Amino acid sequence: MTIADPAGAALASLTGARALVARTSTAERVADAVRNEVVEGRLRPGGRLPEQALSHALGVSRNTVREALSQLVAERVLVREPNRGVFVAVPDAEAVRDVYRARLLIEPAAVREGERADDPEAVGRLRAAVREGREAAARDDWPGVAGANQHFHRALVGLAGSARLDQQMGLLLAEMRLVFHRMTSVREFHEPYLDGNDAITRLVESGERERAAAEVASYLRTAEAQILAAFANL
Amino acid sequence: MTIADPAGAALASLTGARALVARTSTAERVADAVRNEVVEGRLRPGGRLPEQALSHALGVSRNTVREALSQLVAERVLVREPNRGVFVAVPDAEAVRDVYRARLLIEPAAVREGERADDPEAVGRLRAAVREGREAAARDDWPGVAGANQHFHRALVGLAGSARLDQQMGLLLAEMRLVFHRMTSVREFHEPYLDGNDAITRLVESGERERAAAEVASYLRTAEAQILAAFANL
DNA sequence: GCGTAAGAATTGCTCAACAATTCAGCAAGA
DNA sequence: TCTTGCTGAATTGTTGAGCAATTCTTACGC
Known part of the structure; x- marks a missing residue:
């Protein structure tokens, strides 16, 4: 050249x-x-x-x-x-448990050990998803909030910096959307996570990855329990 | 009934x-x-x-x-x-790095936090893969050792108890087989892991999951470096 | 009411065809 | 020599028709 x-x-x-x-x-x-x-x-x-x-x-x-x-x-x-x-597909309770077993392994680990967890671009995607969620909530667009939530979790896995992991998470999240369609009250389910996601993002931004990972795990466990409870009386 | x-x-x-x-x-x-x-x-x-x-x-x-x-x-x-x-497919060095980023997240986490990490059946599969590898080595069947190695890592992920994670790991391992085909000296690569896998299995069996996870991470990093080195002079 | 047997509909798969695209080879031109 | 343009052959992407096997429906007989 x-x-x-x-x-x-x-x-x-x-x-x-x-x-x-x-x-x-x-x-x-x-x-x-x-x-x-x-x-x-x-x-x-x-x-x-x-x-x-x-x-x-x-x-x-x-x-x-x-x-x-x-x-x-x-x-x-x-x-x-x-x-x-x-x-x-009609995901059943077992599918929900299986997906959450996978997510509980991947997402906290991505936050704790992800190679891009201090890359401003990757972290910026977290912040962007949080903002997207808040804006959607402000205009009462609850499907929009749900979408922003998915973007947030996608961004969490993005911290790992693996395209294959990103793709896999895309499949898991698509399956989760099917789960949500079996539930009523999209708002009640997604609204509480607006603040949670913000808190997690701040922890990541300030480098407190261990605490951030713990928060992620905690939120995932809460969500799983909530979904399984909703499935129980169906 | x-x-x-x-x-x-x-x-x-x-x-x-x-x-x-x-x-x-x-x-x-x-x-x-x-x-x-x-x-x-x-x-x-x-x-x-x-x-x-x-x-x-x-x-x-x-x-x-x-x-x-x-x-x-x-x-x-x-x-x-x-x-x-x-x-x-012709996996390149970047593919190798990507796969190992995913494996380094998933496999140690499965050992550390897997829901089935004390389920005798799941742990038994680890032990079985170790035995399979030793037997293959005993009859100089190095492709057999490579296969046993894959069974071992599959069993590691099996500790998580998620069918979706198992499937994903199957894809990653299939891709790794393509990587190995670009390398010579199958034996030199796989033989050292016979003892390593045994050690990891013993740690899991005795419930020392944190140490086992650390060992897994360490072995994965070694393997990645070895593969990337082999790719470098190609 | 209930099992059942014809009839309709759908899937799984095959075969044949055609436009669009790629590619190797060759000839013409700079 | 190197590039450009062309031509023909091979392959892909997509279509359409068709058929056996299976499933679903429905009407029938008991």
Whole structure:
């Protein structure tokens, strides 16, 4: 890379842009559309997704629909029952316990030992999620608060600095959204965490990672108990 | 469920066997076959997997192959390049670091806080993996030692008692097998861990979870450094 | 009311086709 | 020599039709 080749550096910096050039495949877009319908709650847990209906509704072939559905089954957003079809997953109490066992391991550890726990950018995402939640609450947008809450926990795991962990947490949180759809009173559930998240963020910002991790664990345990209680009388 | 209905209990206990009866779908079996070829090293990292060739070789339609390949792409075993095809993943140094960031968070935490860390069955799996490794070493079966090593780390995560975490670790370990295929000297790499795994298992068995977790973290860091060093001069 | 057997609908999978894209090779031009 | 442009072959992405197997529905007979 010499001065005689001034474009070299610029070209090298473009290699990463390949992903932007290649537009997403149809199957991927179908998967995104269906996933959205599910996590937004427009498709109820337990609801059925007939291939032909989707094919017609989205204007793509049944094979493409099939490919998209398989992907969502792998993500645990949908469940496939052989020869019967795919359904929106209906998480049960055991699923909740399982997810929280995983979260209780990952999230506090990410706060306590995360390599990026003092990286201003990563910590800034915590702060941003807190602000997002407060703003949503200010305009009585409780689904918005719920979304901000998810962003907060995503940011917590982001402190670990592992893309694979981030992705896994995305799946766990998508599953949690299904859980919330089985519950009433979204507001009562999410509102108390506004202050909690703020407190955790402050602890992280001031470097008190051990205490922050303990807070995270405590909040997770509280949330799990609350959800399981709501499931019990259902 | 009365005495007048003696088959009731037996029948009820079979409901879980449905997954066994409903034999796996063709796409799933294709995915298993290809995944095996990859993790066993018969398909080299970077190697290409043309759909038509697979379709012909396995005697299934191209659409079914496609479904299987998509699944494996989601598992990070394969990589899809739009309009070019799917290739066996070639993990780079950054992938190694990412995987170890995740493992360093999950595995020590599972040992330290896992709900099943004193469940004899879960701990027994650790002991079994250690024995498996020693037996493989005794007959100079170094791929066997590598496999036992993976079983050991799987068992470590099993202490957490979360199916979702178990699954995630399965993916991470599959990716690690791809990493090993880029390295020579399987023996030199895996042999030292026979004693280490034994030591960790003893610590878990005697309830010294904090020390066991520290050992796990230490061994993971050593392994990562070793792999990255091997990658450096490649 | 209850089991049951035809009939309809859906899934799992295959086959064939076609446009779009990539790629190797080659020829023309600077 | 190196780059550019073109052409043809191969592969992917997607579609559509079709069929056996399974499940669901419904109407029937007892």
